[in-house]
Amino acid sequence: MGNQTATNKQLTEQPWLDSTAQPFIVIENVSKHFGDFVAVNNVNLNIYKGELFSILGASGCGKTTLLRMLAGFETPTSGRILIDGIDVTDVPPYWRPVNMMFQSYAIFPHMTVFENVAYGLRKEGVQPAEIEKRVADMLELVQLGGYGKRKPTQLSGGERQRVALARALVKRPKVLLLDEPLAALDKKLREHTQFELMNIQDELGITFVVVTHDQEEAMILSSRIAVMKQGGFIQVGMPKEVYEYPGSRYVADFIGTVNLLEAKIESKDGDQIVAAAPEMANHVRAYTDLQLEVGDSVCIAIRPEKIYISQNEPDNDDDDRVAGVIEDFGYFGNLSLYRVRLESGRIIQVSAQNRRRSVERFLEWDDKVFLSWRVRSAVVLTA
């Protein structure tokens, strides 16, 4: 994606494109076994300074274990971890230049908000006057000014989250690790807090590594995302890349919604292929960089929002199209979701922006419709 044409500005903003850039965190062949169970399986990853990096995966795939190895609570069974050029694989947590925000927030219940945030500084031996100031500044930053004397039991979920954040940030770590930082918050608060987190990260310039199972959260927050499955990474990239150019069915399906069509390549012309998709009753076109041969089985992925739905047959032959019948639809305010049944019985999901305000719906159950999409919108997957 524009590797060759990257400008200097791009390279400073996206250091992973720069082959000469020094990664800030290096995870090298790291595995973690619990008895016979492999929780993390030979993972390699470079994270650059100032990134807000997300590790995204289903529950139980080993995200927390990986994060705990970065924090020092678990020792890798094999492999090394470097932070800022120093091998920290065997460095205990209390000596690592890293702080963690726990999934449960782990606020000390017997201390006030002030004491909680001051704790790390006390352990560092910072002067009381400076502690006072730094804690006050940090509480201000997370919008908890004046909360210092409160006990944790007197805080709401969102406030506890911010105390945990302040407590981890006040030590000015090189890296902040966040385990499902927003999972315990309700939807509205979560959206608000996402942007707060991004602002704070931007302001302090600390490298954030966030673990989440929420793909939307990862998309919004991150500079880059690593998609994890069964202890290994299956794709690493910017949110846009991972969404628009998924490398496998799993990623395409995990990140957002997608229509996956099995197909067989019938002809090939440069980077354009034409494939027979039995479920579509006709041919599908797509562009791909993959080295494929005529006769190869592939999977064509098309996102619901890339598909136009209309009652009149579109006359644009540049686009691919197929006819179907509306099986079901849902109205979501800003958009509508349609489930369209093709002649083969296959259901295709389509989402459409509700641009016009109207009391009646344009499309109803059993309406005959045409679906069409730009050929460039179809993604060819082999894995």
Add this chain to the structure above:
Amino acid sequence: MNNKRSPFIFSVLAFGYAFLYIPLVSVIVYSFNDSRLATVWGGFSTRWYGELLRNDQVLDAALLSLRIAVTTATFATILGTMLGLVLARFGNFRGRTLLTGMITSPLVMPEVITGLSLLLLFVSLHGLFGWPATRGFSTITIAHITFAMAYVTVIVRSRLAAMDQSLEEAAMDLGCRPLRVVFDITIPLIAPAMISGWLLAFTLSLDDLVISSFVSGPGASTLPMLIFSKVRLGVTPDINALASIIILLVSLGVVAAWLVSRRMQKSLPSN
């Protein structure tokens, strides 16, 4: 349905309470009996309480029992807390199962066996090292610590199991060394469990008759031992007065332990 069942439940409850508390109530009532005969009501009086205070034998025994109970409770709490920490936090070290079994065995071991084996231990120690020279305060205290410690361990361990371990990890993450974490985080959070463990150990020690009888020597009688030996000569009203005081003390201990454990529930973090 509830209405139909409630008379039954009520009578079961009444019977249960009666069964448990009529003996205690009668002891307390008769401690205020003016008559010298323990079983004949001769009017209200507090003379037996006054007589108790003038009875040196009783006072000595009471003092000994209290000294033993306080020492036992304190040591049992310290040792039990350490064991609870080891069992709950040090993962799966070698011999963990064995240690668990050994610690909890005093809870189920017949007191006669515990008492007898401790007596044999003290006797052979005396033969080998000349210690303990006499059996009394120290031997009884050691014996009490061995079984009271087991109760404290169980209480502390269950509190630790209910506690979010990431609290301790968070402290370490913020730069605290593991040993210091115990004092900064763990102990303040299990303090209620330690207090109720202390109170329980205190009550158990104060109550104990069998083990004390085995490991005490001539001239060292705890309060339960004194009562038991006096009762063999017939129940006298001053014994009732003494028993009433003990009932009061133990009830206070139980209520205090209950209050502490209720606070402990409340102070648990809500998530």
